[in-house]
Amino acid sequence: MPAVIHLDVPGEALVTRLTARRQCPHCKHIYNAVLQPPKVAGLCDVDGAALFTREDDREDVVRQRLRAYDELTGPILKWFGPSVVRSVDGTRPADAVALTVERVVLDAYCEIAVH
Numbered sequence: 001m002p003a004v005i006h007l008d009v010p011g012e013a014l015v016t017r018l019t020a021r022r023q024c025p026h027c028k029h030i031y032n033a034v035l036q037p038p039k040v041a042g043l044c045d046v047d048g049a050a051l052f053t054r055e056d057d058r059e060d061v062v063r064q065r066l067r068a069y070d071e072l073t074g075p076i077l078k079w080f081g082p083s084v085v086r087s088v089d090g091t092r093p094a095d096a097v098a099l100t101v102e103r104v105v106l107d108a109y110c111e112i113a114v115h
């Protein structure tokens, strides 16, 4: 049976993550002031340029993006239903989330291979 992976993260946690994102205007490297900060606050580790916040990472824009996601994606998850949608706790560390996603994909592949 196919699987739809839903990385489940509460909206306020996403607002915190996305509004903390910073980008270097020169090398385009992306940092996160909370999760992956540069060595010197506000400056790119690679070239020392002052980091900036992208327009789409402003809080009002992030909240608008999340509302659009809920309106467009919520119905899709309901349409597939709980037998297809595999929710993965996206608040855990990235390597733990990646391992869980791998396990879900392998489980789905094994179900296909058996049937």
Ligand SMILES: [Zn+2]
Residues within 6 Å of the ligand: 024, 025, 026, 027, 028, 029, 044, 045, 046, 047, 048, 049
């Ligand atoms: Zn840079």
